[in-house]
Amino acid sequence: MASRIITTIQILIALLVIPLIKAQWQPNSFEASLLHQACFNTENRTACLSRISTAHRQGAGGPIPILHAAINGALEEATETIEHVSDMSAVSNDVREEMAVRDCVELLGYSLDELKWSLEMMEEIDPAVGNSHREESLRSWLSAALSNQETCMEGFDGTDGRLHVHVERKVRQLTQLVSNILALHKRLRSIIPHMVHENNTGSATFDLPPLPTWLTRDDEELMHKRRRSVHADAVVALDGTGHFRSIGEAINNSPSHSSRRYVIYVKQGEYKENVDVKRKRRNIALIGDGMGKTVISGSRSFASGWTTFRSATFAVSGPGFIARDITFRNTAGPQGRQAVALRVDSDRSVFYRCSIEGYQDTLYAHSLRQFYRDCNIYGTVDIIFGNGLIVVQHSNIYNRIPLPGQQVTITAQGRKDPNQDTGFSMQDCFVDATYPTYLGRPWKPYSRTVFMQSYLGPQVKPAGWLEWYGNFGLDTLFYGEYMNHGPGSGLGGRVKWPGYHIIKDPAMAAMFTVRRFIDGLSWLPNTGVIFTADLDG
Numbered sequence: 001m002a003s004r005i006i007t008t009i010q011i012l013i014a015l016l017v018i019p020l021i022k023a024q025w026q027p028n029s030f031e032a033s034l035l036h037q038a039c040f041n042t043e044n045r046t047a048c049l050s051r052i053s054t055a056h057r058q059g060a061g062g063p064i065p066i067l068h069a070a071i072n073g074a075l076e077e078a079t080e081t082i083e084h085v086s087d088m089s090a091v092s093n094d095v096r097e098e099m100a101v102r103d104c105v106e107l108l109g110y111s112l113d114e115l116k117w118s119l120e121m122m123e124e125i126d127p128a129v130g131n132s133h134r135e136e137s138l139r140s141w142l143s144a145a146l147s148n149q150e151t152c153m154e155g156f157d158g159t160d161g162r163l164h165v166h167v168e169r170k171v172r173q174l175t176q177l178v179s180n181i182l183a184l185h186k187r188l189r190s191i192i193p194h195m196v197h198e199n200n201t202g203s204a205t206f207d208l209p210p211l212p213t214w215l216t217r218d219d220e221e222l223m224h225k226r227r228r229s230v231h232a233d234a235v236v237a238l239d240g241t242g243h244f245r246s247i248g249e250a251i252n253n254s255p256s257h258s259s260r261r262y263v264i265y266v267k268q269g270e271y272k273e274n275v276d277v278k279r280k281r282r283n284i285a286l287i288g289d290g291m292g293k294t295v296i297s298g299s300r301s302f303a304s305g306w307t308t309f310r311s312a313t314f315a316v317s318g319p320g321f322i323a324r325d326i327t328f329r330n331t332a333g334p335q336g337r338q339a340v341a342l343r344v345d346s347d348r349s350v351f352y353r354c355s356i357e358g359y360q361d362t363l364y365a366h367s368l369r370q371f372y373r374d375c376n377i378y379g380t381v382d383i384i385f386g387n388g389l390i391v392v393q394h395s396n397i398y399n400r401i402p403l404p405g406q407q408v409t410i411t412a413q414g415r416k417d418p419n420q421d422t423g424f425s426m427q428d429c430f431v432d433a434t435y436p437t438y439l440g441r442p443w444k445p446y447s448r449t450v451f452m453q454s455y456l457g458p459q460v461k462p463a464g465w466l467e468w469y470g471n472f473g474l475d476t477l478f479y480g481e482y483m484n485h486g487p488g489s490g491l492g493g494r495v496k497w498p499g500y501h502i503i504k505d506p507a508m509a510a511m512f513t514v515r516r517f518i519d520g521l522s523w524l525p526n527t528g529v530i531f532t533a534d535l536d537g
Contacts, residue, residue: 034063037184038070041176048073048177064122067184071119074145074177078112084170085152088163096305097163100155103309104167107148110317110345110367111174113279114145135189136421136519140347140389142182143420144367147387149175150416150444151366155307182419232265232287242267247286247296248275256280266326268293274300274313277346281318288326291355291376295327301336308361312343321346322527323354330358334380334403340364344388348523351375352530358383359400365390365424369518373529382412384424385443391425391514393532398432399459409466411440413447418476423448425512428536433457433488438466439481442473450512452482452503453536460488465495474499482509509535 039048052069082105089101118141121134149171156164234250235242242265244250250264261283268289275296277284288294298313300306314328321344332339341358342351347368355376356363362379365388375395377383380402384392399408410431415422424440426449431437436459440449465479477499481491491502503509514520515533524531 031063031066034066034184034187037187038066038073038180040180040183042180043173063188067181067188068119068122070177070181070184071115071122074174074181075112075115075119077174077177078108078115081170081174082108082112085167088166092163094159096307097156097159099307099310100152100159101163101167103155103307104152104171107152107309108171108174110279111145111148111178114141114148115178117141118145133519133522136522139182139185139421140369140519142178142185143387143389143417143422144345144347146175146178146182146417146420147367147414147422149178150387150414151309155309157307158302179417179419182417186419232263234262234264235267236264236271237267238269238271239267246273247271248273251275251277251281251284254281254284256282258283261285261320261322263287266294270295270297272297274298275315276312277314277316277318277321279317279319283320284318285322285324286326287324290325291327291353293327294325295329297329297331299331299336299339301330301332301339303335303337303339304332308338308340308364309343309366311338311361312340312364314341315343315345316349317345319347319349321349322352322529323350324352324529325354327355327357329355330362332359334359334401334406336360344368344370344386346370350524350527350529359402360406361385367422369523371514371518371520371524371529371531373531380408381406382441382443383408383410385412385414387414387416387420387422387444388424389422389518391427391512391518391520392429393427393514394429396430396432397426399435399437401435407466408435408437409439409441410437411449412443413440413449414444415446415448416444418446420446423478423512423517424450425517426451427453427513428532429454431456431460431486431488433459435459436461437488439464440479441466442468442477442479445473445476447473447477447479449478450480450482450503450509451484452480452509452512454484455486456484456488458487460486462490462493463495464491464493465497465500480508480512506535 035049035052038052039045042048051073085104089098092098118138121138124134153168236244236247236250247266254262257280263285266288296314300311302308313330328342330339330341338361339358341362342356343364343366345366349370351372353374357378359379360381363377363384365386367388370388370390372392372395378398378400380400397410402408411424413424438461439451474497480501480503482503510516513534514531
């Protein structure tokens with residue numbers, strides 16, 4: 001009898017309490033749609049929903065914890081993917097394949113970093129104040145985290161495809177998760193007022209966290225004098241009169257995770273080396289004696305067995321990098337095919353009075369926010385390519401003689417997802433165009449490039465832009481021109497693609513300025529580099 005009473009009581013408790021628990025834990029219809037979006041098209045949707053729902057219940061409630069949980073899930077996936085791909089190097093005996101695996105591990109490591117940065121930034125977002133700067137950083141990092149997997153897979157070009165299939169299967173899930181997070185973030189920005197705070201004039205207000213002072217006022221004055229006068233933490237000289245004879249050695253002996261600007265002065269000379277500034281080398285300023293005087297030179301190329309990613313003469317992924325008065329050169333020539341002079345994965349990086357010289361794929365603006373000012377850029381095919389978020393301002397672009405059958409194209413922007421913030425903005429530039437030249441072609445479906453207030457030389461083709469193949473990307477890309485001048489700037493013969501725009505509204509053009517496009521006012525002033533925040537005039 002007693003046991004029956006206990007059983008009856010237990011049943012009553014279950015009938016009364018379980019619905020309350022479910023009511024407390026069940027997301028509302030809006031949150032349920034966010035959960036669906038976070039797990040859209042994943043291979044194991046049930047596990048994804050379970051993981052995020054659990055994290056959401058442990059959070060403070062509301063939609064923000066769903067985004068937080070989704071990023072955590074992507075972090076777990078990235079860690080597992082790195083371990084899985086790392087193990088694959090042991091089953092390959094092909095040099096290019098092994099290099100592609102190493103590239104993948106490094107690139108997946110970038111994604112891991114960018115997801116961690118995003119998670120940390122989520123903790124700093126305060127619903128009570130404007131968060132425009134933090135939101136822009138969050139979107140930039142998530143955009144970069146999506147790009148890395150694509151580059152990982154491109155590294156297997158030229159292999160027999162055995163490992164390509166296995167790696168692609170593993171990275172596909174991470175790619176989908178990050179793509180979902182970007183869509184989720186965009187949706188939250190559009191419906192939650194505090195995520196994009198504007199003042200009464202309609203312009204974003206920036207909540208600026210403290211940034212490292214890379215250039216003090218005294219340093220800035222010195223940098224306009226002779227280079228030897230600059231106070232440097234390390235000096236590189238070929239003749240032995242500095243602390244180091246190679247740039248790579250100086251970089252490798254710089255402090256890790258530095259919170260202050262660390263200056264390396266490189267005396268004039270040709271430094272024949274390939275330099276890689278890793279993620280932990282933060283806030284480095286590399287100062288030379290001038291374009292053509294301080295030269296970093298290498299000759300790696302796809303034709304000689306390197307992946308495009310690894311062919312760079314100079315590669316930098318450490319945040320807050322500054323280069324000034326230096327030439328980056330790849331000497332492989334047109335026969336080397338893809339041969340990068342400079343590859344950049346450094347967020348909030350600056351290149352001032354630099355010469356970037358190569359033929360095909362000269363400047364690999366791979367990811368994150370970058371600014372180029374008063375630079376010279378030389379090349380033939382896809383001179384500037386990648387999926388970074390960049391402004392090239394007041395710079396000269398020179399084309400060289402391509403191989404027979406090649407078309408000269410200045411840009412090949414690689415935006416693959418409509419929610420990425422990436423793109424190329426070319427403002428107040430001089431496009432030499434002494435050989436038949438196109439302004440760009442769509443490397444990826446959502447390619448985005450704008451030329452504005454620039455001189456376009458006589459050999460810019462009347463069509464202006466070139467197809468990648470067939471109709472690929474022509475409906476989804478965004479290409480624009482605004483108030484250009486010069487003999488190649490006529491718009492009468494331009495392409496009629498749905499994604500091409502003759503921009504007449506200054507407000508639309510302003511979206512591609514330093515102020516709006518790369519969130520430049522939140523970080524460029526601390527670099528000591530000249531820049532124009534808005535449209536000229």
